[in-house]
Amino acid sequence: MTTLSLAVLLAESAKRTPDRVAVVEGELRLTYGELWADVLQRAGELTEAGVRPGTRVALLAPNVADFVRSYYAILAAGGVVVPVPTLLSGDEAAHIVATSGARLLVCDTTCAQLGEAVVAATGIHQVGAAGRAGPERPAPLRTYAHRRADDPAVVFFTSGTTGRPKGAVLNHLNLVMNATVNAFDANAIAGDDVVVGCLPLFHTFGQTVAMNATFRVGAALVLQPRFDPETAIDLMVREGATAFFGVPTMYTRLLEAAERRTELPRLEMCVSGGASLPVAVLERFEKVFDTTVYEGYGLSETSPTATVNQPVFGTRAGTVGHPVWGVEVEVADADVEDRIVLLDDDRTGEIVVRGHCVFDGYLDDPEATAAVLVDGWFRTGDIGTKDAAGFVTIVDRKKDMIIRGGFNVYPREVEEALARHPGVAQAAVVGLPDDDLGEEVCAVVVPHPDAELDPQALTDWSRERLGGHKYPRHVRVVAELPLGPSHKVLKRELRRQLTQDPSTPGVT
Numbered sequence: 001m002t003t004l005s006l007a008v009l010l011a012e013s014a015k016r017t018p019d020r021v022a023v024v025e026g027e028l029r030l031t032y033g034e035l036w037a038d039v040l041q042r043a044g045e046l047t048e049a050g051v052r053p054g055t056r057v058a059l060l061a062p063n064v065a066d067f068v069r070s071y072y073a074i075l076a077a078g079g080v081v082v083p084v085p086t087l088l089s090g091d092e093a094a095h096i097v098a099t100s101g102a103r104l105l106v107c108d109t110t111c112a113q114l115g116e117a118v119v120a121a122t123g124i125h126q127v128g129a130a131g132r133a134g135p136e137r138p139a140p141l142r143t144y145a146h147r148r149a150d151d152p153a154v155v156f157f158t159s160g161t162t163g164r165p166k167g168a169v170l171n172h173l174n175l176v177m178n179a180t181v182n183a184f185d186a187n188a189i190a191g192d193d194v195v196v197g198c199l200p201l202f203h204t205f206g207q208t209v210a211m212n213a214t215f216r217v218g219a220a221l222v223l224q225p226r227f228d229p230e231t232a233i234d235l236m237v238r239e240g241a242t243a244f245f246g247v248p249t250m251y252t253r254l255l256e257a258a259e260r261r262t263e264l265p266r267l268e269m270c271v272s273g274g275a276s277l278p279v280a281v282l283e284r285f286e287k288v289f290d291t292t293v294y295e296g297y298g299l300s301e302t303s304p305t306a307t308v309n310q311p312v313f314g315t316r317a318g319t320v321g322h323p324v325w326g327v328e329v330e331v332a333d334a335d336v337e338d339r340i341v342l343l344d345d346d347r348t349g350e351i352v353v354r355g356h357c358v359f360d361g362y363l364d365d366p367e368a369t370a371a372v373l374v375d376g377w378f379r380t381g382d383i384g385t386k387d388a389a390g391f392v393t394i395v396d397r398k399k400d401m402i403i404r405g406g407f408n409v410y411p412r413e414v415e416e417a418l419a420r421h422p423g424v425a426q427a428a429v430v431g432l433p434d435d436d437l438g439e440e441v442c443a444v445v446v447p448h449p450d451a452e453l454d455p456q457a458l459t460d461w462s463r464e465r466l467g468g469h470k471y472p473r474h475v476r477v478v479a480e481l482p483l484g485p486s487h488k489v490l491k492r493e494l495r496r497q498l499t500q501d502p503s504t505p506g507v508t
Contacts, residue, residue, distance in 0.1 A: 004146075005147050006172050007145075008037065011076075017298070042074035045073075056100050057102055064110070098122050104126075105124045153174070178302075183217045190319050198244075209273070222239045232250075237264070242268065246371070249436060272294070306324065313389075313391075332377070340375040346385055348395060360376070406438075422451070445477055459473065
């Protein structure tokens with residue numbers, strides 16, 4: 001039996017470079033040796049609380065040192081991490097916790113209100129992310145629990161393209177390999193690098209590419225609890241940052257902040273993912289910060305990195321580069337769903353992926369799993385091309401998922417919420433182009449015959465029921481929605497109408 005644990009990333013660096021700084025949060029500086037000792041102590045506490053190999057543990061915390069401690073402590077105890085985004089509503093967070101089958105919620109004090117809502121809705125037992133204090137603490141674990149390489153390590157909740165979130169099950173091999181190829185093969189970082197962690201650690205991009213890859217090589221991770229461009233630049237300058245990982249929105253806001261600065265960090269490498277980075281923004285960022293931005297592509301289901309622009313192959317703006325080491329990415333006929341039919345170079349089709357990064361499937365959902373794992377390939381639902389030189393370009397999405405500031409927003413989920421409003425007869429949600437966020441959520445609603453809908457009031461109503469990245473900032477009130485022959489809403493036509501005629505009544 002082959003054993004492997006994602007906890008090995010931190011354990012090995014603590015063994016090899018115990019005195020090197022691992023995490024910086026404000027005035028707090030933890031060496032690898034100190035961090036690993038904290039993790040083993042915390043793992044002992046979680047074991048006493050009932051965590052056993054295979055136990056799913058929900059983790060609710062922002063980008064703080066206690067997220068790192070708790071994440072690796074859950075793994076060290078043999079548990080499975082279920083990250084809960086901090087910007088969800090109580091109902092949304094409770095759905096993730098309940099659906100995951102988590103037996104314990106580890107909650108940071110900054111998320112106390114959301115944690116209380118989850119406990120009230122699910123009855124789950126909650127413990128603090130900071131751990132216990134005082135002389136009655138249980139003994140730390142001697143070492144981390146070994147797991148099989150194909151045992152679950154993390155469950156990321158993602159809707160893929162539609163509906164309520166599904167749990168994408170990533171195993172230890174998936175995540176150890178993805179961290180390793182990001183650190184050594186894609187855009188190599190070294191032990192003396194300083195990485196600024198602005199990406200949310202509950203998100204697959206921040207967790208694997210920023211945190212786990214950094215720990216894989218024993219570099220320093222500087223945490224920012226909530227992204228702010230001015231403070232991020234301060235952190236980069238103060239800590240001598242050499243690497244930055246972010247979504248396009250962050251690059252745009254850092255450029256805006258840079259206009260007011262006399263000193264900028266000397267970044268050696270930047271990686272963008274989560275959504276398409278406009279070429280103009282990429283080129284301007286490289287000029288202003290005197291660095292190189294490597295754009296990549298991936299999904300929760302691919303651990304996440306599937307492709308990225310890499311020095312070994314050269315870079316090409318507007319593309320997402322080449323597949324990472326050990327991973328194949330091809331383009332398949334999007335209209336053939338029961339098998340994979342690969343297309344020739346430069347043909348447009350569905351992006352498909354296979355290799356060590358592909359997940360095991362959706363938690364307790366064999367039907368959804370079978371729909372995306374076909375002939376040994378993962379069907380991403382994204383449309384793109386691959387040229388003769390191997391560069392992959394993302395063209396569009398097969399479905400209607402919106403990517404707002406790097407976060408996925410699933411129209412059906414928003415539409416279902418709007419349908420509960422007493423004045424809404426029909427609702428369709430689409431993404432509109434946004435210079436700052438990439439896309440913004442737009443709700444197009446048809447009122448009930450006797451109802452008068454106020455767009456701002458509907459936005460306010462939605463804000464109370466949906467996560468901060470999901471509720472529609474734009475609302476359009478229309479008499480009818482464009483329908484096709486089968487009476488389905490034609491969202492492409494809707495987007496075209498909204499783009500060409502932005503004067504439709506609503507909030508802008």
